[in-house]
Amino acid sequence: MIKFTFYLFSLILIFASVRVVTVKNPVHAALFLVLAFFSSAAIWLLLQAEFLAIALVLVYVGAVMVLFLFVVMMLEINFSQLREGFVRNLPVAGLVGALILLEMVFVVGAWQNVPPPVATEIPNIVALGQVLYTDYFYPFEIAAALLLVAMIAAIALTMRPHNRAKYQKPDQQVSVNREDYVRIVNIPSEAKD
């Protein structure tokens, strides 16, 4: 039964991942990505990594992908232009990809003694909590620094300096005089013929 579930979700995962890159509409691609996330979460559940599985659903599907969908819908990029080279490059890329896949299947496929999932008495999330802030304290801190860098980079690259934005200055608006803007010009009327 577990084997059947595994193969079912694996097939869905592979199908969804292929569709992410082949489908024409970017919104559909994002939705297929959501499907891929769901299937991998299910596979993680089979490995008894329930915390990671639920984190994947909550964080990636719930937050990241929804945001991503918004961005895709708002940007209105012409995706057909971006994928122009797809068919042209397909033969070579497909051949190389198939070759690598074949080699990997031969090597990894022959690997028989895959270690079984570790069954522990303590639940997954407790085990994670026990090591995250102790054994893995340093990598955890560095990962935090990494996120900070991502944030700084995003702001530095997108924030436009003030001189482009137009502001109202109410004090100056109020203190405007008629003389500053209106000039009475005396235009001589044209002489009659």
Add this chain to the structure above:
Amino acid sequence: MTIANLNIAWLLPEILILTMACVILVIDAYLPKQLRNLTYHLTQGTLLGAALLIIAANPMQPILAMNDMVIIDAMSVVLKLFIVLIVFFTFIYSREYLQDRKIFKGEYFVLGLFATLGMLIMVSAHNLLMVFLGLELLSLSLYAMIAMNRDSKVATEAAMKYFVLGALASGMLLYGMSMLYGITATLDLTKLSQSVSEISNDRIVISSVNQLISETEEVELAIKNVEKHVTTITNSPIATKIAEIIEANIETDAMVIIKPMLASSSQNYTILVFGLVFIVIGVAFKLGAVPFHSWIPDVYHGSPTSMTLFVASAPKIAAFAMVIRMLVDGMQTLHTDWQGMLILLSILSIIVGNIIAIAQQNIKRMLAYSTIAHVGYLLLGIIAANADGYAASMFYVVVYTIMTLGAFGMIILLSRTGFEADKIEDFKGLNERNPWYAMIMLIIMLSMAGVPPMVGFWAKWAVLAQVINAGFVWLAVLAVLFAVIGAFYYLRIVKLMYFDKPTSLVPIEAGVDMRFALSANALIVLLLGLMPNTLMAICLGAWGISV
């Protein structure tokens, strides 16, 4: 676990840089534009402070800190010191260039500090996780720093190319790491190295046991032979296991259990090498070795020169350390496997780098291809696969970064507002415009070509000597041959500077700090060439070899 055995004090350089990066970030947000120089000075102060802390925290023997995540040893101290100093020089060279191009922003220096932090983490990583996090911290900062010049189309394109290919390389590296983890169930480099040597011992035992079984028809006799053989072996888990099985069962049963066990365990080694291939690919991407070099010319060419300088110098030291940490600290036992891969990368890099560089008209592109060639030479020492070889490579990478610093520094010096001196013709008649600057460029170009008495000669000599000692004479001959071909494009710059008429007579202006640093840079190249023993002794000392 207590705070005391985290050994936090050994990490003070990293802690200082991280803290100051955050402090500078906040200070900079409130600084008025005319005080922006303060950010620059704070950054430089931080780097000098970190350099002092690195020297102060110099352990007599390797020290593990933060639950074995970090190792502080002689190699890490030397490389960290050079990284910090080289970033310091990079910022001196960049300051005016950035101001001229209106990208003199606080974030630039903050990201620079984060990149430095990433490099320090890579250098003293003792866990595959730390190698990866350090690498990502470095790369992410670099992508953003290149893209900082938003209005430049080429810079954005360079950043995008670097980002996509860098992400691909990180993916490869991560895949390799996951294969290693799958087979050894550890990320710690010491444990990984133990596990790897056990698996390769197992491989020898498996083939000899298989041979014993196939030699003898009779089951009982075969098992007796196997038992005699495996009890003499102590360093292989599978030998112990087989001995136990034979003791616990009668001969025919033992045979039934042992045979499938041998078949399934023989795959472990293959998977290990499979993971190794991906690790080598990832590393080759980061170093820029052929055939994973295609990003280097475009990124070097497209980035603002100050960023090219940053990308080309200190990260190479970190990438070298990454190779040493993973291939030597983690998988020294597999050296027969990675030697072959590195030989291929090295030959291709030397050939492609040196030949394509000749055809370049843009000096940044030319130096990019020269980098690729230098990476090929750098790998030669690692191919030797012994401590002397690693020391020679370490010498090479340090010398290479000092030379690159000078070369790109000169391009920055000749550039001015609205003008990039990135054509080879821009160096025409430099001797007439300013003999001292021409002299600096002469020293650096001769050093890169490997002409004695410049230090570049000693660097090439060191790696070639090691590769010959290791028995690859043909490789050394090939490397020398292409070094001679490569000398052409370095000497062409010298010819343009001294024998051609200048095309522009605009006086070369630069601040005192820039002129002083650049002169010092060239003099270091010359002095190290006259007295290479000091630096060589430091590099050998990092590998526990006393001179």
